[in-house]
Amino acid sequence: MTSATPLRIAIAGASGRMGRMLIEAVTQSADCVLAGALDRPDSPALGADATAWLGKTCGVAISDDLDTGLAQAQVLIDFTRPEGTLDHLVACRRHGVAMVIGTTGFNEAQKAELAEGARDIGIVMAPNMSVGVNVVLRLLDMAARALAEGYDIEIIEAHHRHKVDAPSGTALAMGETVAAALGRDLKACAVYGREGHTGERDPSTIGFATVRGGDIVGDHTVLFAGTGERIEISHKSSSRVTYAQGSLRAARFLAGRAPGLYGMDDVLGLPTS
Ligand SMILES: NC(=O)C1=CN([C@@H]2O[C@H](COP(=O)(O)OP(=O)(O)OC[C@H]3O[C@@H](n4cnc5c(N)ncnc54)[C@H](OP(=O)(O)O)[C@@H]3O)[C@@H](O)[C@H]2O)C=CC1
Numbered sequence: 001m002t003s004a005t006p007l008r009i010a011i012a013g014a015s016g017r018m019g020r021m022l023i024e025a026v027t028q029s030a031d032c033v034l035a036g037a038l039d040r041p042d043s044p045a046l047g048a049d050a051t052a053w054l055g056k057t058c059g060v061a062i063s064d065d066l067d068t069g070l071a072q073a074q075v076l077i078d079f080t081r082p083e084g085t086l087d088h089l090v091a092c093r094r095h096g097v098a099m100v101i102g103t104t105g106f107n108e109a110q111k112a113e114l115a116e117g118a119r120d121i122g123i124v125m126a127p128n129m130s131v132g133v134n135v136v137l138r139l140l141d142m143a144a145r146a147l148a149e150g151y152d153i154e155i156i157e158a159h160h161r162h163k164v165d166a167p168s169g170t171a172l173a174m175g176e177t178v179a180a181a182l183g184r185d186l187k188a189c190a191v192y193g194r195e196g197h198t199g200e201r202d203p204s205t206i207g208f209a210t211v212r213g214g215d216i217v218g219d220h221t222v223l224f225a226g227t228g229e230r231i232e233i234s235h236k237s238s239s240r241v242t243y244a245q246g247s248l249r250a251a252r253f254l255a256g257r258a259p260g261l262y263g264m265d266d267v268l269g270l271p272t273s
């Protein structure tokens, strides 16, 4: 955004791990202002100032009323749960508010609802807003094409004990990128776990392994295992700041943008394959 007028951003899931990180990032940003903060009806945070947890006030109270939370906003940044994001989508369409969606775990029908919503408003949706992961996705496309024969592909991800969806949205995006580069359909070739007498590995499969524990922010490795060598392409997040900063870049990208469904490739100007 180049305008001198600050971009008015509302945050959904205001008391969540990402919600708080985003509120801090917005209030510290010179070109953005916090215009609303939303949380669930049963949230103990309702009514509190959105920055009270930082020991200061910003004058925006956390609300469960979508119309109140969106009334002053140009963009809603949503890191909640799929059902919450879809409720917010309805309200954003009504108010003409653009959306940055970081929530993961959508099923196919829910993704179709989001695509339909993008006919009316601008939406940036990505399972990982960090610049690094989106660059890694491009590297994976190149690696998969170059290693198309003779390499078994396994995707290993690790996250904190509170994460509710598996594999992570990022791991699935990595799988989709690799599968597309190889002309495979991830739905047909993904193996999401192994146990018992599995038989030998089918070379056409893409395997996923999930680790959950402690406060791991987010680690992803794609392993290309050949004969006599292994290539590992890894990304490790040590802070959620990177997701918050990527989300602000996405929000700035949406200011004045035509309705449509955009990805971080569009925001970052990365080549699509
Ligand atoms: N794209 C990216 O870069 C990243 C994506 N994520 C994704 O973001 C999402 C949130 O992660 P995280 O912040 O760790 O999760 P948290 O559980 O810490 O926060 C989620 C927030 O959303 C609220 N919420 C839950 N359900 C609903 C609902 N139905 N309607 C409205 N609000 C709801 C929660 O309220 P309450 O506490 O009351 O339940 C909470 O405030 C996940 O899907 C995660 O995978 C996370 C990090 C980076």
Ligand SMILES: O=C(O)C1=N[C@H](C(=O)O)C[C@H](O)C1
Pocket (backbone or CB within 6 Å): 104, 127, 128, 159, 163, 167, 168, 169, 170, 171, 217, 218, 219
């Ligand atoms: O829940 C998380 O924490 C994260 N979720 C996203 C995902 O599912 O890929 C992004 C990041 O890995 C952190």
